[in-house]
Amino acid sequence: MIPLKFIRQNQETVRRGMQSKGVAENRLDELLDLDTKVRKKISLVENLKARRNQASQEIGQLKQAGKTAEREIAAMGDLSQQIKALDQEIHQLQEQIQQHLLWVPNLPHPLAPIGPDPSHNRVLRTVGEAVQPAFEARDHLDLLTLLGLVDFEAGARIAGRGFPLYTDRGALLERALINFMLDLHTRERGYTEIYPPFMATRQTTLMTGQLPKLEDDMYITDSDDMFLIPTAEVPLTGIHQDQILLENNLPRKYVAFSACFRREAGSYGKETRGLLRIHQFNKVELVKLVHPAASYDELETLRDDAEEVLRRLSLVYRVVELCTGDLSFAATKCYDLEVYAPVADQWLEVSSCSNFEAFQARRGNIRFRRKDTGKLDHVHTLNGSGVATPRLLAALLETCQQPDGSVTLPEALVPYYGEEELILP
RNA sequence: GGAGGAGUGGCUGAGUGGUCGAAAGCGGCGGUCUUGAAAACCGUUGACCGGUAUCCCCGGUCCGGGGGUUCGAAUCCCUCCUCCUCCGCCA
Structure with a gap:
């Protein structure tokens, strides 16, 4: 949420920000128009209310003194009706304003690369060397099948396409990945582990900025108006609403494993092979609530916490800074971590690390008391995946495969999986 | 699912129609005292919106959310939500 007052006073800044994010501006004009209208009415009704308050007080004094106040009371009836009517109009206008306000995105950081689409993203660095295997290698889907790790057909029978069913060693490997990541972040990086609800109310989902824009992308329950979380960001950020x-007590650092549910409406046919784009997947998510002065430093360490997962697994990856057009609705700045899948020869996004500044905190009313002034202020919120499992698994299998199709696990994973390699069944 | 009880400021908690934005305590902040700290004592301390207005000033709103009654609502009525206790059912 951008404060209405800021929008009013910095119209051109907001307009430029919306343009650079590729958001239509017509709502902005309507918003400003409504704002002017409603403020006129507010000042009108406030004058009337001041009169009413004064008169009521006088009536009270008369009654207290044992006198009658019939004449005074009779004079008030009309005023009260006027106030009621005006209040109703104002209420309606403010509801409209609120709706428009929810569609104003957060403004990009001034130094974010400007551009309309991912081709303008900035690759900051690559860790490791992106080389293809010397032998005739299999891609991740072939390896999953060969090793018997995932049964896509069974998943589809149960829930439809895009709901993989991990079997036996696949289930174990998935659990090993999750435990490895959770332990890393809790034991070495100072995060507090949370096991959150996997559903959230409309209000909570609105807070993080998934709503209203991405409603079509979410699973929603008709009878209760609840949303299956598309990421643990939603419940974790919602903890302190x-x-x-x-x-x-700042910063607060939370880590959670959760299943994530995404309808992926409109992205059918893109990257659908194997585990690359599915409706339910597992993710370990990092969320921080921090002091505003520290949020950009905290973004760097958050990114490093996520990167550490990839380093420990000896995977090749790169760090990409998103351009304005690719930034999510609520973010001011964002780094994507993309892991290299050598057989597909693709960079797979496994993490987005974003700073939202006070955007989510304003929507969720998450504040802290400043020591220096004693005043309240909104915290800044950040989050990043640390990381999502399906693409991680895909890259891992492709990277660590041997010529016969067996897979040698990275050392960091061995204590969790219990064996050093996945041999052919 | 059924029956009761409760939701008040950062926290605990008083307040059942009028000068109540709300007692008191705790906490916070400032000060006195102290080598320093603690204790004690003194003072101070709600949020949000608007008025060309980051501090002062003026007005308005806010006692779980929404609606209603009234000249006037923390207080009365309706409704929803959350928490607690008991009963039933179920993992």
Whole structure:
């Protein structure tokens, strides 16, 4: 949420920000128009209310003194009706304003690369060397099948396309990956582990910015208006909704494993092979609530925490800074981590690390008390995947495969999986 | 699912139609004292919106959310939500 006052006073800045994110601006004009209208009415009704308050007080004094106030009371009836009517109009206008406000995206950081689409993203660095195997290698789907790790047909029978069913060693390997990542972030990186609800209310989903824009991309329950979480970002950021934190308790760092549910409406046919784009997947998510002055430093360490997963697994990856047009609705700045899948010769996004500044905190009313001034202020929120499993698994299998199709696991994973390699069944 | 009880400021908690944005305590902030700290004492301390207005000033709104009654609502009525207790059912 961008504060209405800021929008009013910085119209051109907001307009440029919306343009660079590729968001239609017609709502902005309507918004400003409604704002002017409603403020006129507000000042009108506030004057009336001031009169009413004064008169009511006088009536109270008369009654207290044991006198009658019939004449005064009779004079008030009309005023009250006017106020009621105006209040209703104002209420309606403000509801409209609120709706428009929810569609104003966060503004990109001034130094974010400007551009309309991913081709303008900036590759900051590549870790490791992107080389293809010397032998005739299999891609991740062939390896999954060969090793018997995932049964796509069974998943489809149960829930339809895009719901993989991990079997036996595949299930174990998935669990090993999740445990490895959780332990890394909790034991070495100072995150507090959370096991959150996998559903969230409309309000919570609105807070993180998934709504209203991405409603079509989410699974929703008709009878309760609940949303299956598309990422644990939603519940984790929601933990402190409507709360006031102590400055001493910042930053708060949370990590959670969750299943993530995405309808992926409109992306059929893109990257659909194997595990690359599915409706339900597992992810370990990092969320931080931080002091505003620290949020950009915290973004760097968050990114590093996510990168550490890939480093420990000895995978080749690159760090990409997103351009304005590719930034999500709520983000000001974002790094994607893309892991290299050598057989597909593709860079697969496994993590997005974003700073939302106060955008989500304003929507969720998450504040802290400043030590220096004693005043309240909104925290800054950040999140990043640390990381999502399906593409990680795809890259891992392709990278670590041997000529016969067996896979030698990275050392870091061995204690979790219990064996050093996946041999052919 | 059924029956009760409760939701008040950062926290605990008083307040059942009028000068109540709300007692008191805790906490926070400032000060006195102290080598320093603690304790004690003194003072201070709600949020949000608007008024060309980051501080002062003026007005308005806010006592779980929404609606209603009234000249006037924290207080009365309706409704929804959440929490607690008991009963039933179920993992």
